[in-house]
Amino acid sequence: MSPLHSEAVSCLKGLQTAQELGMISVIVETDSMMILHAIQGSEQDKAALGVIFREIKIFARLNFATFQIVHCPRGGNRLADTLAVVGARMAPASSVIWLDGAPDLVQDLITSDAAGSVV
Helix, strand or coil: CCHHHHHHHHHHHHHHHHHHCCCCEEEEEECCHHHHHHHHCCCCCCCCCHHHHHHHHHHHHHHCCEEEEEECCHHHCHHHHHHHHHHHHCCCCCCCCCCCCCCHHHHHHHHHHHHCCCC
8 A cells, every 4th residue: 555545544534533533623634735636626536546535525524514634744744644654554454543642653743743843
């Protein structure tokens, strides 16, 4: 699975988890302009990942009062980049969700991204 595919699947899984937790407003940050344009666009994407992008759009429209996807440069969002790489290395049908606290690496990257520094 490519990092782009992994990030698209992670976006969908994240939206599904947000819906299950009862969230009604969601902002998704991505460093991928391709994902941003695919989800924001109104055209039907016929690319290999088009089905996932369409599913994200439909799911967001049906399940959230407000939904935004915004661009965050990779330098300002190392967490998303790291998680996409980790996800790309996982078995295709596996997933990981941390509801009661994330591992130290993830916490460190969250702190670093919030401070705008490098860990």
